[in-house]
Amino acid sequence: MNWLVVLRLGKGSWQQGFPDVTVQIGEDSNPRLQLTASLPPAPDLPRLYRNWQLFYAALYERLGWRLRITFYENEATVTNISEAEFHNICQQLKTSFNTWLRSEEFHPISKKLWQELAKKDQEIRLLIETDDVQVRQFPWHLWDLFKDYPKAEIALSISNYELVPYPAQKTPGKVRILSIFGNSQGIDLDRDRTELEKLPGAEIKFPTERSRRTISDELYRRSWDIFFFAGHSSTQIEQGRMELDDTQSLTIDDLHNALSHAIAQGLQLAIFNSCDGLGLANQLAALHLPQSIVMREPIPDRVAGAFLTYFLEAFARGKSFYLAVREARERLQALEDEFPCASWLPVICQNPAAVPPTWQSLRRIERHRLRVALWASVAGAALIVGLRSLSLLQGLELKAFDGLMRLRPAEQPDPRLLVVGATEEDLNQYGFPLPDSILARAIAKLEPHQPRIIGLDIHRPQVKDRNLIVQMRQNRRLIAVCKVSEGDDLGIPALAGIPDQRLGFSDIVYDFDGITRRHLLSLTPTPDSACSTQFSFSLRLALQYLAAEGIEPPSEAVLQLKNIVFRKLPPTTGGYAKLDARGYQILLNYRFPNVSQQVSLTQILSGHFEPNWVKNRIVLIGVTAPSAKDLFFTPYSESAESYQQMSGVIVHAQMTSQILSAVLDRRPILWVWSPIIEMLWIGIWSLVGGLLCWRCSPILFLVAGGTAIIALFGICFVFLLLGGWIPLIPAALALIATRGILAAYNTYQNRQQ
Known part of the structure; x- marks a missing residue:
């Protein structure tokens, strides 16, 4: 954001003072503050300045400088001026000028300016609006205000102004410069030409014939961005004059129609690298x-050449117009040992209704680059959305999901569950499959301690032990398992005689890479399936536990427990492009590292456990020994090693805990955005990539783009902590793809050129 300060002096003069001074402060074209005050008469200032001009001109002649001015008779009447005398009058002028600006009458404005500008770290343009010729010629940059604000620069404006509309240029190109080299007698204009020719992205016209007609024809022939004049010039009776050669000179009035046409066609800037150009x-x-x-006074040839070099270097490398002028003006100070007051000479004259140009805007590159960046963003987003719809990103997205899951902080075990796992030692002692009598003894050991539910995650389609048969058929706390049919496999039935409300299928779904990320809650078995129950083992356990709490689902169409709705996954879910969404599935929000307290089967049979580990809990009994091969990969399985797999009974415990924690603890269920919102999200990050390409150099893009991707990762991780799985890989690829598309486009454009 740039700031604009307009100081309107109003009617008045040095002799009468300025009774109605107004200042406006605000953003460009949006003033936020206005104050009025006055400035007292200062009749000594024009006298001092005139003396300074005479001393300055006399110093020219004594030191033998080559000037870009032709003096007329009786203009310089002071001779034999020493540099010390000249320095003394410079100090008098500066001191008197700042004393005037510190006057009591002007204090409300000066105080407010210091207060307001002290808060600003952006560019500040200060426009002095006056029609008084003497006041306009005064070196306003001597104001002490500018010492404290290195990003501020001054300009002159008149009170009557208007913005002339011009046709917008839609295509990018070069900065078009009409360069007129006038009378070069006694001065070197080759340096000016060399500096202009070095400009990147500039198309410069140097008319070989210097005449009024030639210049007028060129101004009419095409639209120009910059009009440049170098040579001798002067101002007499408020009228500027450019010398074309020893016999020809031109005024602005001589080119009135041609210049008006050029301004209407988009002429933005005139540079008069010549003397006395106000x-x-x-x-x-x-x-x-x-x-x-322009230069407000006669200018030595070397100073004029140096200013042009410094200004064009700064402006073409991307500095704003005002700061480029300030940098060039301040760099002239290094020449003041040889050319005193060199930094006093350049001045900007500004139409307040116009926005100062940049080098890029003159080339119309900024707008074009922005358009290209936006189209590249659309193309990048469309490319990634298309690849995603074809499942080409599914593997990467699921791996990224797993990585984010592993980064989550550890959680406490669920106090409502106990897992009784048959370890390798248990199988070595009791055999595998576990004998019916061992299972009956384990259940009998648990019963006196009043578990709320016992879930037996061991298939027993046939049972020979009478005690186990009685337990499985008559124990209302016991939930048994069966397996539904799949293809030619008809499944595994449960023991006959167990009612359906105490049965749950043990089927666990996994993805193409073998990792279990989803939770199958219910399904509709085929008529020939050996397992006819519709509810999963985990859902049966959770529903029976919650029923004791007085919580039951109102309907079977949508699973809702209390105010928690378990929404069925559609085929397009998060990173899944073509999900097998049969049945009622949700995403599985693992509790890590331990879902619950766990004991071995031997501990239960030997009574080596605390009764409160069992009381009022869901107790799941299953086999955890790896040799049983009831193992599943999870997002926490970093490799294919068996010890990093999770046994089936633990997976069922995870699923049961997920339901209970969501309903009773409001632990988040994993959710995803709708496809439309995900596409918008991908589009936003593609746009981020486009905007970074628009504003950053290739090297800076690496830094900014890397920072953006780190920020994206952080956002996705925070969302996952809140239960949201939002696109990480597609968004990052969209940002990168946009950069790639723009790089390809730029390469193509360069080859075309």
Whole structure:
């Protein structure tokens, strides 16, 4: 955000003072503050300045400088000036000027300016609006205000101005410069030409014939961005004059129609790298030229060349117009040992209604680059969304999901569950499959301690032990398992005689890479399936536990427990492009590292456990020994090693805990955005990539793009902590793809050129 300060002096003069001074402070074209005050008469200032001019001109002649001015008779009447005398009058002028600006009458404005500008770290443009010729010629940059604000620069404007509309240029190109080299007697204009020719992205016209007709024809022939003049010039009776050669000279009035046409066609800037150009600038301001740079006094040839070099270097490398002028003006100070007051000479004349140009805007590159960046963003987003719809990103997305899951902080075990696992030692002692009598003894050991539910995650389609048969058929606390049919496999039935409300299928779904990320809650078995129950083992356990709490689902169409809705996954879910969504599935939100307290089968049979580990809990009995091969990969399985797999009974415990924790603890269920919102999200990050390409150099893009991807990762991780799985890989790829598309486009454009 740039700031604009307009200081309107109003009617008045050095002799009468300025009774109605107004200042406006605000953003460009949006003033936020206005104050009025006055400035007292200062009749000594014009006298001091005139003396300074005479001393300055006399110093020219004594030191033998080559000037870009032709002096007329009786203009310089002071001779034999020493540099010490000249320095003394410079100090007098500066001191008197700042004393005037510190006057009591002006204090409300000066105080407010210091207060307001002290808060700003952006560019500040200060426009002095006055029609008084003497006041406009004064070196306003001597104001002490500018010492404290290195990003501030001054410009002159007139009170009557207008913005001349011009046709917008839609295609990018080069900065078009009409360069007129006038009378070069006694000065070297080759340096100016060399500096102009070095400009990147510039198309410069150097007319070989220097005449009024030639210049007028060129101004009409095409639209120009910059009008440049170098050579001898002067101002007489408020009228500027450019010398074309020893016999020809031109005024702005001589080119009035041609310049008006050029301004209407988009002429933005006039640079007069010649002497005493304020008369030229004033006449161009009357034509509503957006801005010009002139020299307020006669200028030594070397100073003029140095200023042009410094300004063009700064402006072409991306500095704003005002800061480029300030940098060039301040760099002239290094020449002041040889050329005193060199930094006093350049001045901007600004049309307040116009926005100062940048080098890129003159090339129309900024707008074009932005358009290209936006189209590349659309193309990048469309490319990634298309790849995603074809399942080409599914593997990467699921791996990223697993990685984010593993980064989550550890959780406490669920206090409502106990897992009784048959370990390798248990199988070595009791055999595998576990004998019916061992299972009956384990259940009998648990019963006196009043578990709320016992879940037996061991298939027993046939039972020979009478005690186990009685337990399985008559124990209302016991939930048994069966396996539904799949293809030619008809499944595994449960023991006959167990009612359906105490049965749950043990089927666990996994993805193409073998990892279990989903939780199958219910399904509709086929008529020939050996397992006819519709509810999963985990859902049966959870529903029976919650029923004791007075919580039951109101309907079977949508699973809702209390105010928690378990929404069925559609075929397009998060990173899944074509999900087998049969049955009622949700995402599985693992509790890690331990879902619950766990004991071995031997501990239960030997009574080596605390009764409160069992009381009022869901107790799951299953086999945890790896040799049983009832193992599943999870997002926490970093490799294919068996010890990193999770036994089936633990997976069922995870699923049961997920339901209970969501309903009773409000632990988040994993959710995803709708496909439309996900596409918008991908589009946003593609746009981020486009905007970074628009604003950053290739090297800076690496830093900014890397920072953006780190931020994206952080956002996705925070969302996952809240239960949301949002696109990480597609968003990052969209940002990168946009950069790639723009790089390819730029390469193509460069080859075309």
